[in-house]
Amino acid sequence: MDTIIKFLSAGELPSKRHEARNLRVRAALYALVEGVLYKKSFSLPYLRCLRPSESVYALQEVHEGICGQHLEGRTLAQKILRQRYYWPTMMKDAIEFTRRCDKCQKFTPISHTPVAPLTLVVSPIPFSMWGMDLLGPFPMASGQRRFVVVAIDYFTKWTEAESLATITSAKCEDFFWKNVVCRFGVPRALVVDNGK
Incomplete structure (x- = not known):
């Protein structure tokens, strides 16, 4: 600088x-x-450039000062940016600063994100891919029906459902035959969770 x-x-x-x-x-x-x-900015007024000693002070004040909220690295950098301060290594310094904060390490909730990224299942043709699942037990209805079998088309989100008294493979096959195959034709794919 x-x-x-x-x-x-x-x-x-x-x-x-x-x-x-x-x-x-x-x-x-x-x-x-x-x-x-000052650093010029398109969306904000000029941002005052801080020297390394000033940047450490800004990080401390915003992170753990009077109004400090012990924000995580990126959020901390964005808050300093909203206060109209800037230095070139701002994001990296904020992340390192929060990693060195003992309170943040002890009390920050652990993220339980899935290990593998979620993938989107897309069907290119209406009624060619169906998902099927069993729901229940629910409170007893007429005919001692406590379960529901549901089929949903992946493309249109069309839903077919029927209540059941007991869950058997024959009843599920009969439901699928009457409500999906006879009405919309044989689908290319059927997604089930095998009773899990």
């Missing part, structure tokens, strides 16, 4: 040609106002 300040205030350029060109390109993103360096 010192080289940018020298260039903007006195027009000093490095002796090497490619370094001078890089400095000019980088300096176009900054402005020097009354001796203070």
Whole structure:
């Protein structure tokens, strides 16, 4: 940042040609106002550039100061950015700062995200792919029916359902034959969870 300040205030350029060109390109993103360096921003007013010692103080105050909320790294950096402060390694420094915070390490809830990313199952043709599941037991209805068998088309989200008194493979096959195959034709795929 010192080289940018020298260039903007006195027009000093490095002796090497490619370094001078890089400095000019980088300096176009900054402005020097009354001796203070600011980063230009499209959506926000100018952001005041902080030196390393000032950036550590800003991280401490926002993270654990009077109104500190012990935010995680990215959120901490975004909050400092909303306060109109900036330095080039802001995101990396905020993440490292929160990793060194003892309170955050002890009391931050652990994320239980799935190990494998979820994949979207898409059906290109209506009524070609159905999902089927059993629900219940529910409170007793007429005819001692306590369970529901449900089939849903993946493309249109059309739903077919029927109540059952007991769950048997014959009743599930009969439901699928009457409500899906006879009405919409034989599907290309049927997704079930095998009773889990």
